[in-house]
Amino acid sequence: MMRRFARRLVPLAAAIAALTAVPAASAAQPAPAARHTFAVGPQYDSTHVYVEPGTEQAFAASWVATFGGSTIGPNATQVTPTPSRTLSELVVSPVGTLSVFDYTTPVPYPFGTERTGWLVTDLDQAVRAARADGAAVTVAPFADPIGRDAVIQFPGGINAQLYVHTTPPSYPELASVPENRLYLSPDSVGAFLNSYLAFTKGRIVSDDRRADGAAIGLPGTTYRLLRLTSGFGTTTVAVTDGHLPYPFGRELTGYGVADLGATLERATAAGASVLWGPVTTGGRTSAMVRFPGGYVAELHTDR
Numbered sequence: 001m002m003r004r005f006a007r008r009l010v011p012l013a014a015a016i017a018a019l020t021a022v023p024a025a026s027a028a029q030p031a032p033a034a035r036h037t038f039a040v041g042p043q044y045d046s047t048h049v050y051v052e053p054g055t056e057q058a059f060a061a062s063w064v065a066t067f068g069g070s071t072i073g074p075n076a077t078q079v080t081p082t083p084s085r086t087l088s089e090l091v092v093s094p095v096g097t098l099s100v101f102d103y104t105t106p107v108p109y110p111f112g113t114e115r116t117g118w119l120v121t122d123l124d125q126a127v128r129a130a131r132a133d134g135a136a137v138t139v140a141p142f143a144d145p146i147g148r149d150a151v152i153q154f155p156g157g158i159n160a161q162l163y164v165h166t167t168p169p170s171y172p173e174l175a176s177v178p179e180n181r182l183y184l185s186p187d188s189v190g191a192f193l194n195s196y197l198a199f200t201k202g203r204i205v206s207d208d209r210r211a212d213g214a215a216i217g218l219p220g221t222t223y224r225l226l227r228l229t230s231g232f233g234t235t236t237v238a239v240t241d242g243h244l245p246y247p248f249g250r251e252l253t254g255y256g257v258a259d260l261g262a263t264l265e266r267a268t269a270a271g272a273s274v275l276w277g278p279v280t281t282g283g284r285t286s287a288m289v290r291f292p293g294g295y296v297a298e299l300h301t302d303r
Contacts, residue, residue, distance in 0.1 A: 037201040038126045038162075039231025043171040044119035046090075046097040047178065047253045048161070050112050051293030056087050056102035058271065059293035065270035066263060066291075067255070069093030074102065081142035082108045092171055095255040096178035102293075110138055114151050114159040115252050116180060118232055123148050123164045130162075134195035154199075155191035156184045176256035179227075179234040181298060183249040186224075189239050193226075202230030211238075212281035217245040217288075225282075247275050247288055247296045254298035260285055263299055267291070 039045075051059050060071045073089030079101070087102040099117055101107075120126040127137055130152040138159065139151035147165040154160070184192055197203065205227040213221030216238055224239035236254065257263040260278055267289055268274065275296070277287030286300035 037231040038118075038120040038122065038129065039200070040119045040121060041173075041231075042177045042233035043092075043097055043174050044169065045232050046099040046117045048114055048117060049098050049100045049252075049293075049295045050107070051100060051102050051295060053102060053104070055293035056089055056100055059291055059295060060089050060091055060100060062267070062270040062272055062292045063091055063093065063098070066267040066272065067093045067095050067257075073100075076104075077145070079144060080108045080111050081139065084108050084111075094175035095257065096174060096253065097171060110151065110159065114161045117149075117161040117163055119169070120162050120164060123150060123162055126150075126162050127152070130199050133198035134191065135199060154195045156182075156188035158182055158184075158192065158196070177233050178256070179236050179254040180232075181251055181254050182235060182237045183242075183244065184237055184239055185242060186239055189224075189226075189237065192237075196235075197228070197230075200228075200230035200232050202228050202232070202235070205229050208282070214279050215281040215284070215286060216240070216248045217276055218243075219279075247290065251288060251296045251298045254286075254300055256300055256302065258301065260287065260299060260301040264289070267299075 049059065056074050063069070064071060069092050071089055071091050074087040075089070076085060077088050078084055079086060079088060083105075084103065084107065085105045087104065089100040091098040091100060123141055127141060127150050131137060135152045135154050137150060138153045139149075141148055141150040146167070147163055149161055149163045151159055151161045193204075206225075208225045210222040211225035213219060213223055215225075216223065226237040226239070228235040228237065264274055264278070264287060272289050272291045275288040275290055278285050279287070284300050284302050286298055288296060289299055290296050
């Protein structure tokens, strides 16, 4: 993920800080009232993108051509507590931060199953809180070249990586906050919500029990759609019977853009392909896009 670079590349931390004009101290330290959430800010919560071997630079180039932003890397490094090797690249864009991995060795379990990396104010306290709030710690805290990490799992099999940096990072605020997109069964959604909302100190913004299925590739049907918000950003939860057409459920994150048509034109010109849509449901026009390297994302414009 974005925070774990090779020891021989530790000076990269200085390059990351230089990437933005936001003072590190103010960016990485939340106001005292927000500390109990452990969240720092959505620009520090990266989607973990595991690309097909040899495609990292093609993916990063396509993403920046579509959305703008900057990259750091690729850098050959070990980002797991057991031996492995990956090319790692950080992408800082107006619509979200991505940690991109192009492994040159097999990926040690359970890495590759985590969806996001969340910067927290205190790793050890966050791990204790996660356990108390019903999450499992699937990877105990471990050191990396520039900080420490752990992986937790919420009910329903939703994995997130928690991290801290030895030197606090500094990234600019986002033009739009990306949404973590989850697909859960009716059997697991209750336990997930109890745990996830307790840990993130989040709240339910809306709960539509008859959302238009066209948004998830199933026109003529309905499903339950929840929208959540917290200091870690926004989350959508699709509660379904699991009868999903490709690529729904394969996307990790949704990205809000001002002009979906223009964004799709830039994406396809940069090597991406549109897999579904655009479709308009519930006041949102959305499409599913596959970028070079295999990363699938939902893009949308809210009206």
